[in-house]
Amino acid sequence: xxxxxxxxxxxxxxxxxxxxxxxxxxxxxxxxxxxxxxxxxxxxxxxxxxxxxxxxxxxxxxxxxxxxxxxxxxxxxxxxxxxxxxxxxxxxxxxxxxxxxxxxxxxxxxxxxxxxxxxxxxxxxxxxxxxxxxxxxxxxxxxxxxxxxxxxxxxxxxxxxxxxxxxxxxxxxxxxxxxxxxxxxxxxxxxxxxxxxxxxxxxxxxxxxxxxxxxxxxxxxxxxxxxxxxxxx
Numbered sequence: 001x002x003x004x005x006x007x008x009x010x011x012x013x014x015x016x017x018x019x020x021x022x023x024x025x026x027x028x029x030x031x032x033x034x035x036x037x038x039x040x041x042x043x044x045x046x047x048x049x050x051x052x053x054x055x056x057x058x059x060x061x062x063x064x065x066x067x068x069x070x071x072x073x074x075x076x077x078x079x080x081x082x083x084x085x086x087x088x089x090x091x092x093x094x095x096x097x098x099x100x101x102x103x104x105x106x107x108x109x110x111x112x113x114x115x116x117x118x119x120x121x122x123x124x125x126x127x128x129x130x131x132x133x134x135x136x137x138x139x140x141x142x143x144x145x146x147x148x149x150x151x152x153x154x155x156x157x158x159x160x161x162x163x164x165x166x167x168x169x170x171x172x173x174x175x176x177x178x179x180x181x182x183x184x185x186x187x188x189x190x191x192x193x194x195x196x197x198x199x200x201x202x203x204x205x206x207x208x209x210x211x212x213x214x215x216x217x218x219x220x221x222x223x224x225x226x227x228x229x230x231x232x233x
Contacts, residue, residue, distance in 0.1 A: 041137030041182045046070050061096040062087055067134070068099050071141035078178070080142055080171045083149035092152040093123050099145070101131040115192060116144055118151035125152060136189040139179050143172035143193050157227035162214045166207040168193070169200035 039046075046052060052066060059069040075084035089096045105112035107128075115133065119126040127148045133141065147168035150160070172193040176183045183190065199209040214220060226232070 041185050043179055063099045067138050071138040074142045079174050080146040083146040086149040093125055097125040099127045101134045102128040103131050116148050118148045120154055133189045136187050137182055137185045139175040139183050140189040140193050143168050146171040155227040157224045159226045159230040162207050162211045165210050169196035172197050
């Protein structure tokens with residue numbers, strides 16, 4: 001399939017470039033209090049309670065949240081497999097990344113509307129997903145995590161964000177092919193992914209328009225052009 005081939009080539013390019021997290025401070029862990037409103041958006045294979053128990057056990061070192069565990073498992077055998085490996089410990093810290101939902105405004109009010117934050121505290125990496133997304137379709141969380149898994153140190157750059165956003169768009173494109181019904185659910189995180197998908201396709205499955213969006217993003221105005229592992233724009 002043309003789209004699948006294009007995504008595979010793009011992800012292969014990402015894997016060869018190297019990898020690199022923005023570093024604020026820890027916030028209140030609300031994962032234990034964030035219950036899943038429904039399992040809308042779960043692929044059929046995850047309807048089994050027994051299977052879900054196995055999934056949660058497999059990813060217990062990464063997350064306590066069921067839908068995050070499902071999202072990570074959905075990365076298997078897809079273009080997000082590289083990010084999945086990073087989340088499980090194949091990263092610069094050699095440790096599993098801790099992932100949870102949080103009220104990001106508790107870190108700083110300026111992060112209140114952020115979808116996610118990558119964090120490094122000591123030798124441990126964290127990914128905090130805005131708690132408003134606790135009921136997002138797992139496929140959308142899969143795409144989001146494929147982005148955040150690329151941030152693995154305290155450095156960041158326009159080049160790094162361009163790679164990460166393009167990876168996210170590529171993975172979302174694949175998710176919509178694999179799970180067409182599960183990715184049509186109305187949710188703010190799905191809206192984000194659809195926006196990235198349009199830019200990716202408009203650029204003929206390249207970072208052409210995503211790069212323009214990153215460079216014009218007011219939140220990235222203070223970032224350097226490059227960072228370790230992301231020397232090319």
